[in-house]
Amino acid sequence: MSNAHFEFDNEKVIEIIGFFESYSGIGESARLCALSLRDSGFKVKCTSVEAVYRKTAAFSWPLDGFYHGNDKPSIRIFHLNPPMLPPAIFSLGFKAYKQSYNIGYWAWELEDIPAEWQAALKYMNAVMTPSEFTSRAIRKHTSKPVITVPHPVSYNLKGANEDIRARLNIPASTFLISSIFSFGSALERKNPQSLITCFKQAFNQNEDVMLVLKSNSGSGDEKTHINELIGDDQRIRLIDESWDRADILGLTQTSDLYASFHRSEGFGLTLAEALLLNTPVITTNWSGNMDFCNSQNAYLVESALVPVVTDNHEFKGCGNLSWAEVRHDAAIAQMRAAFKAIKAQGKPQTHALTIGYLKNNGYELAVAEIGKVTQV
Template identity: 40%
Template sequence: MPSKETPGPQTILVVGKWGEVEFVMLRQLFQFIRAPYLHSLIPEGRRAFPDRSQLNIEVVGFHSLSVGIGVSARLCAETLAGAGFNVNCRDVGKVFLKKPELAWSWRSRIADDRINCRIFHLTPSMLPRAVFSIGRRKFESTYNIGYWAWETDLLPQESQLAVRYIDAILVPSRFTRDVFRKYTTKPVLLVPHPVAVGSVEKNIRDMLAIGPDDFLASFVFSFGSSFERKNPLAVVDAFNRAFAHVDNAHLVLKSSHGRQYPYELARLQAAIGLSPRIRLIDDIWPTPRVMGLIAESNAFVSLHRCEGFGLPIAEAIALGVPVVATDWSGNTDFCDPDNTCLVPAGETTVDTFHPEFRALEGARWAEPDIDQAARCLKAIFDDPKAAKKRAVRAKAFMERYLAKHTYPSAMDELQSAGSTRYAQDRAEA
């Protein structure tokens, strides 16, 4: 007679892991078959960068989603429009069967036949579907730019395939720039994400029942951005080492899309255990509420293994919050080494079931020093006034860096003689 006993947590974990492995294997097989064919159908553009007086830009991306790639698309559009560029937005969420997560709208509309430049805030693997939804002829008639972040020293196959038909690449960090330049001679320009905090919700501590004088550390991430890469288990570990016997210290992990990754969610819940001082909030929050959580924190912690940029880290710095972050990859561009707690890290081979990274044999990323991260947290706890003073200097450092590399300056550079000659040479080839 079949047992009516409800499966325990261990059974759930095993089933979740097996399901994930099957999914990754099937997705990799599909990508292996699909990628070369679909990318080969996309024509290579042969158009010079438009003159500024005639430039009509369309920003293509997930404008109505809360994920980082959606944030980057919105920041791009808002920054260019604020600088006086003609900007249209194309939300491709429906093309990818994504339900809107944010109430979003764009104030202007440019006719399709007037658009002569597109900036794609999508991963290279997403480009074929987006291009086909726009139309190959329309794609071929415009100057096409990929805004791409990447986090390891090797590029996936689909990124290499997409480089062929993109006219130029914008990247958020020197780390990503150096990786792409190993694979192409096309323009690869550094444009960090604009850091715009915007509205900040108040009284988040009251909502979470955390006292005004208690110590609060926070971390914000999406399960969809690779659990191993974001490394929240290390944040929990560092917090526990720093505050094993401190009752008035709290850690809030603000995540999203955890239900889509049940195995990883269960691992994180198991690491947290029954601790009343560590809280996992897996939900879609409006941006002002997320900013409010960070703003009311005494420290923001990111012990990532790699970052293409690290937007939540930059937002914490912009809010004047002391930061503890891995000394590795994109965030090192804007983290002041003298006033940010940069955690040393060794190199290790990438080990994850995430499909974007799984096929990268030999790729490397960081393994942060958990003990040093714990010491950084304890130092902020012991002397919060000194930590705040360093955070003010860290903010000034980041602002100076971001001011040097902007979307308008990238548009000017693409319009320069060198970029135009590049496009003309291709047209004559």
Template identity: 40%
Template sequence: MRSLYRAFRSHVLQRLIPKSRVAFDPARPVEVAGYLSMMAGVGESARLCADALVSAGRTISLRDVSTHAGEGSSVEWTAAAQSSAKPGTRIWHLNPPMLPRAVLSTGLGEFARAYNIGYWAWELEVVPAEWRNGARYVNAVFVPSEFTRKAIAPLTSAPVIVVPHPVTEKPAADGMRAKFGIEDDAFLVSFIFSAGSSINRKNPQAVIDAFKIFQARCPKAFLLMKGSGDPAKDAGLAALYRSAEGNSRIRIVTDKLASSEINGLIRDSDAYISLHRSEGFGLTVAEAIIHNTPVVSTGWSGTVDFCDPNNTWNVAPSLISVVDTHPEFAALDGAVWADPSPEIAAGYLAEIHADPEAAKAKAARAKRFLIAYLEANTYEKALQTLASADR
């Protein structure tokens, strides 16, 4: 049934949505639409957007189209005061496969009365056909990285503008080591991932492999991986658990944690590692940088906009063909993604462990670079670009 719905959505629902003829009006309020009550990355994307627009002095409204609104109890976010005026612009923090349900629930007439911007994060150089259908009805597209811009721009004649997630240093809970029984003097390595967005793309198995190699040099090391998913229902996640069995220094948790607890875990880590095969941006990598945590990251895709050898430990990967059962990544002819080396990553962890002061200095450079990069590529500047183009 899911396969039938995906086909119906891609070829029928996407074509039912009309493109708005409304011109961009910078004086009217901006509505942020997305999974505002969900812990998912696309939900955080929408929340960051709303906060950034308010900080820039924009009048906003919010449209929560969450599919699992019950997750809201873990989302520590207070929405800004909203305007009751009809929005002139709407920014949809939903990728094309998520849009038809949200647009139809909003109403086609309501959709057509605003200038619609899709905020899309894609992780490969080859884009599914459904995204081309989605590109037909948006007036502009914002993307989180230059990597994603190069993939999306050929699909549309509409403006495609890079607007990285405006990450800021959020409250971080204390006592996260104690919460998970990790010694104060342990060298803590962390990684945050969602199995639902393709566990193969997030590549947590490579993180475990790298940690095991590093652990032979540093017995006091501890790896804590916070995943989202249910190992009883997800074969990939269950296999990941099995790969860590018998190693008391590796812990995988899928418990629900509040945003501040996740931030606290990242902040209290001695290193954050992401051996992703591909990222549209790399939100958790950016969050680790903002919290001044040394980062080991795959040197490919969206993260290279703000990660380089001067500020992070980048694992230069070979590229391999994409093989994945996730419906977004299956059967994409010619698609490739990264295959980062666990051995190289383990060497970088050893380097961080051997000279923590130098590692912290490098992490501080990463934070300064990221802040400057984000300030140079804001939502406000992107909206001003659209206003200039319409003059």
């Protein structure tokens, strides 16, 4: 851990380290952090680490308005989960790492963290997370500051492609349900399988309704399994390809309902985006998304806790932990309720409490809170 003194003011440089040029949740996390702190008046330096991990940049992150000088950062925020930290620290240089106050922004999806994460706590001066669900899991293992900072989702919701339905040949009159996930984020956790199954049972072939599953990184047995579940049902479409930000936002915004029957979320970024785009959501009533999803702003689906069963390397050794399995009867009933209400009344406006929560819990307040804690 660095012994650097905590210094936080507008004249000091804050360096954000992450996958700025990747289409991923962890990449979006870094971008939102940088935009939020920059717009709060801080000198923000962005360091993208694709090359460190031998990844190809998916696009070029615009650096307008960010810091490009030679002043040393007083604070570094690593938008990298613990298994990713060593290469980033080595590339930075151990001397430089020791000269800054280092904060890890970590997202985890279960009620306790693995041993590897526990060990990594010694390398950080403090930790930020996107939800109280994740914060509680980490606080069990450290007395260091652990602060919840929801993603400042509203910073990156402009420029939605409003013609996306036309491009996909989906009529405006069709009731469109969408869901976005990556095959690389543990398919068992994202659980599109339950969504497909429940959709088929909730709607008959005569109803004008469609389910679009937008994914990326699909290959091999997992993608084959999803296509087998879909079968010859023409109302369900799996689109496994890279889209730019405008198309992703366009799909969410022009949907009548956004669905996530996840088994666990560290936050639920696409759910938050949907709510702020005035698209109703139907989702599992458990984990990180419950910080901003409630019975007033979402169609919550009852679930039961079941043991974690997955071959994904991220959750190796977590078999003694649980995650949530949506009750299919409850999911089907909520899908029917949403369909009926939205068809009759249209899409409701986002609840004011949702907007307030997602806009008023920012990085500036969180960093200031860490400063208070360290001075006690």
